[in-house]
Amino acid sequence: MRNSLKCCALIAAAFAGAAHAQELPKTAAFEAFGKGVQIYACKVSGNTYAWALKAPDATLSDAKGKVIGRHFAGPSWQANDGSTVVGASLNASPSPDAGAIPWLVLRAKSHKGSGVMASVQYIVRAHTEGGAAPASGCDAGHAGAEARVPYNAVYLFFRG
Structure with missing residues (x-):
């Protein structure tokens, strides 16, 4: 796990760019494996x-494999202790895998609670x-429809 954390710390610094790279810690505080869906709405x-x-x-x-939290709209990450961090995207990079959502670097914009997410300052999705x-499938006959697309990702959480 430590090699993965160090690798992703370097990725995060590269994604964030020179202005933000100096602010990032050199190693991540912890990592989590996300498994779920990305929900899309057909809009006009x-x-x-x-x-x-x-x-x-x-x-x-x-x-x-122990469930330690959840990821939902915001984008938000909530630990089982109830603490939550909401992120704002700093940078995105296309995934090397076709059909996969981009890799992201996000900065914390708000926190709730005093648990594990309270001191998270950056989140990396890789x-x-x-x-x-x-x-396809989004047209006049499907306006307002939703599509739930399965995904997996590694999330790295950096403390300030």
């Missing part, structure tokens, strides 16, 4: 229909599988 803008991300809905597990918006 003018005469164009497109799938738009509504929210993620995933469980977060540790390396042994090693994504699946979760990309559907390529």
Whole structure:
């Protein structure tokens, strides 16, 4: 796990860019494995229909498979102790895997509670599988419809 954390710390620094790279700690505080769905809604803008991300809905597990929290709209991550961090995207990079959602670096914009998420300052989403918006099926006959696309990702949480 430590090699994964160090690797992703370097990735995070590269994604965040020079201005933010100096702020990132050199190692992550902890990692979680997300498994769930990315929920998309079929929306119309003018005469164009497109799938738009509504929210993620995933469980977060540790390396042994024990559920330690959840990931949901915000984007938010909540630990089993009730503490929550909400992030704002700093940078995105396409996943090397076709059909996978991008890798992200996010900065904490708010916290709730005094548990494990209270001191998280950065979140990195990497090693994504699946979760990309559907390529078709969003049209006038499906406006308002939802699609739930399975995905997996590794989340790295950095403390300040």
